[in-house]
Amino acid sequence: MVTHSEMTPPPVGLPPGAAALRVEVRSFLAEEQAHGHWRPRVDSWLSGWDERFSKELGRRGWLGMTIPTEYGGHGRGALDRYVVTEELLAAGAPVAAHWIADRQIAPSLLRFGTQEQRERYLPGIASGEIYFGIGMSEPDSGSDLASVRSRAVRVDGGWELTGTKVWTSGAHHAHAFFALVRTAPAEDGNRHSGLSQLIVDLHSPGVTVRPIPLLTGAHHFNEVVFDRVFVPDSMVLGELGQGWHQVTSELAFERSGPERYLSTFPLFAAVVGALAEGDPDRGRRRDLGRLVAHYRTLRRMSVAVAGALDAGAAPETAAAVVKDLGTRFESEVIDVARWLVPVVPDPAAEGGLSRMMADAVRHSPGFTLRGGTNEILRGIVARGLGLR
Incomplete structure (x- = not known):
C-alpha cells in the first residue's frame, strides 16, 4: 500500500533559470513556424515525425537533458526537461521522432542498462539521431x-x-x-x-x-x-x-508527463484565438475559465510527479492518476471546443481550426487507451490505496 506522500507527491517549484529557458524555447518555436517548417497539430507527440526538427533540438541541448554528460547528455534535471517539453507540446511541434527515446528509454537505460548499452544508445538519443519504440x-x-x-x-x-x-x-x-x-x-x-x-x-x-x-x-x-x-x-x-518490475518503473515516465493533458492544447489555443476576434458571451467565458482551471490543476499534479522522478522516486500510483484524469480531460477539451466555436471538421483542410478539430475528433478514441486503459489505471490506483 502506498503512503499519502507517494500518492500525492508534494508540490514543487520550477528551477532557477526555467523562465529564461521557456522564453528561449518559445522564440525558437516562433522562428520555426515563421519559416514554415511545420504547422501546429494535435497529438504531435505521436503524429509529428520530423527528424530534422529532432536533430535541431539535439543541437540546442534540448534532448537528453537528464542524461549525464559522460553519455553525451546535459546533466540537467527533470524539471528543466519538463519546461522544454511543455512548450513543445503546447505549440503542437513535431516531436514524435525522438519522443519515446527521450521520455522513457533514456531513463530506463540509466537505471537498468549496462555500460555497453548506455554508450551505444544514449549519445544518439541526446543528439536526436537514434529513435526507439516500445x-x-x-x-x-x-x-x-x-x-x-x-x-x-x-x-x-x-x-x-x-x-x-x-x-x-x-x-x-x-x-x-x-x-x-x-x-x-x-x-x-x-x-x-x-x-x-x-x-x-x-x-x-x-x-x-x-x-x-x-x-x-x-x-x-x-x-x-x-x-x-x-x-x-x-x-x-x-x-x-x-521485466515486470522494470516496465512498471518505466511506465511512471510514460503516464505522468504533460502529453497526458496537452495533446489537444493546440486546438484549445486556436479556439481561444478565434473567440478573441469576437465578443464571447458569458457562457463561453465560463467554459473557457473552467478548462483553464483544469489545465492548471493537471499541470500542478504532473509537475509534482516530475519532481518526484527527479528525486529518484518511482511514483507509479500518482502517475496513473495523472494519466487517467489527463486523458479524459483531453476529450473534454474537444467537446467544449465544438460548443465554443462551432466548426465542421474537414479532414481535407490543410491547416487551421477545422483541420485540428478533425484530427482531434479522430484521434480522441485512443486518448484513454494508450499507456494503459483508464480502467486498468483505476485498478492500479485502487491497489495503491489498499482498496483491492
Missing part, C-alpha cells in the same frame, strides 16, 4: 501486459525471439525497441515472474513491421512480428526475470 502490448491482450505470449528461448550467445507486438508507435522508423517477453515459465501462478526485457534491433533478420493506419490515414502505429529473431546476451536489459 514493445509492450500484444494482440488480444489489451492492457494486460502480464499476459504477453512473445517468448525468448536460450540459444548460443543469446536469445531467439518469437511473437508479436502491436500499437508500436514509430516502429517503421525506429532503430530499436524494448520488448517485454517471457524468458521463463511463470512460477506458482505469478504471471509477473519469468518476464524480461530485451533491446531488439528492428532491422534484424526475422523482424517484420506492418502498418496499422488510423482513420485519418496517418501511419504511426504498427504491428511488429518476430520470427526467430536473434537477440544477443548483451542486449538483455536489466536482470532476467525482472
